[in-house]
Amino acid sequence: MTIKEIVDKYGSKRENLLQILHGIQNQNPRNYINKESISALSKEMNIPVSQIKGTASFYSMFSFIPRGKYVIRVCESPPCHLLGAESIFKAIEYKLGIMIGETTKDGLFTLEGTSCLGICGVAPAMMINEDVHGNLNEEKIFQILDQIQEQEKERIQLCREEALTRF
């Protein structure tokens, strides 16, 4: 959808700004809100760019930098921390080679630390995009990530080939 279509869908009043930003971010393949869409949105809704940025940057679900196709959000809050969130970060770091805030080279995964996701009954927990995963341990993490990497085999292969051509 174009920015105009998204704005029309939710309504151009200021109170719909968050919904519109969600809409813009969700349709971006890299899961972020880019500069161009902010300036287009600014014209469409008649809100200064600074205000849109100021508002969006307040909320942790919005990003201004490109992220992976799969955004991994691991809960860092005390209940998950007690039950071993630290080792979840380590396992992901080991498996994908990324730290908090980083994205894998193939553009598949971004790792983020987040506050409570509301699934503490199965702590330690994380979300990958909109899917929730609970009762995590290292083995389960590897399984989940393996599965996604299996699904994205072609993309990873393509990425490798592209990298090779550069040498």
Add this chain to the structure above:
Amino acid sequence: MSRRSIDQILEGKPYKKLLSSEKLQQSEIDLVNTDPKKTQYYGRIVLDNCGRINPEEIEEYIGTGGYQALGMALKEKKPEDIIKIVKDSGLKGRGGAGFPTGLKWSFAAQEKESPKYVICNADEGEPGTFKDRLIMEGDPHKILEGMAICAYAIGANIGYIYIRGEYQLSIQRLEKAIKEAEKLGLLGKNIFDTDFDFEVKIKIGAGSYVCGEETALLNSMEGFRGEPRLKPPFPAKSGFLSKPTNLNNVETLANIPPIILNGAEWFRKFGTEDSPGTKVYSILGHINRPGLIEVPMGITLREIIYDYAGGMSSGEFKMAQIGGTAGGILPIELLDVPLDYLSLQIEGHNLGSGAILIMNETVPVVDFLECCMKFFVHESCGRCSICRIGTKQMYESFKYLREKEANYDELKKIEELAEALKLVAFCPLGQSVASPVLSALKYFRAELSKEIDSNEDYETITREMSDIVFDYS
């Protein structure tokens, strides 16, 4: 309604299929049904339907007496009567502050301006709390019915549910519930053939804990940064788009239909004199059965751990944090304090959101507090400097303590800062940083001092004012 689900209801079997993303939530729902002896004895108000009906079919809700309370309210009662019943029931807000719900409604009802709004606060961000999510997923119509009754009582025609963006399933369930209720004329125009109109819309948050604070929530709903507003004016006078607004928590609203249906007297049979009714707790930590329970007010922590949670999963009980990260820490001496608003207040604590985090002796107090402070650093909105910088300083102090690089000045600084936050922070988020810190200092000072003593040359440590990193992300 499908034959199968009717059979299941008749047999009293839990209807599990659609409860949630099954693989994940089984432990939670099972728990609700675990202790039949106990729950039968006490009865459930809020979670009564959760796990028993298919939340995606309005007929099942109606089949259990759903929307009767709304019909009764609209046809037989005046708005003043409703407010009186809610006042008499003694229901207090379940969102954290524990403000009497009937009184709050009466403020909004007094306002002459229109339109008025009813808002359901489903932003649930308090670490350790997931009760609102399971209520929305398990019984969405109860919330809609509660909102409609509230709207009738205060004279509003528009309602909003502000849900945090992570709760996708809740959003879907509620959207479906709204559509179905509209189709049957239970929401929309001329409900039950009266001249009462009420529509409900959903607003989605974007990941910010402070947006659960009522005025920050209003700013967020209007499309601004979710920073708290100065009170007064209270939302009842000037809320969403500066119009009279009544805000309630999900659990508070879910209590309304049963109260209207059965009366205030019935509700007062549950719980204590000062805090009638039940409370939904999310219990977690080092226990055998983490999950959700609904128990009467006034039950003790000991009962929760050993009767409902199946005892400690490992080790011995050391401490519990009540009410989420913004709540106080209770040591073993307070295991027998009744959990209700008044008794906890006497001990200087707060029931908060209903999260109960139980920890065994393996958890060092410093490490735990450091993690709590990390949460506050992340979630401080940055509007006032004491909270923006104070939380960071606090976090660093606990880090130094844990890394055994602190001297006694550090403890003093922590204490002073906590007292200062309590006094001058602009909103309850900053003020509540003090609750875990001061209660830990009260009950576990010896352990915290040991962190310093165990470092032999702590006296040689000098510290400059630490570098404060300004980070507005």
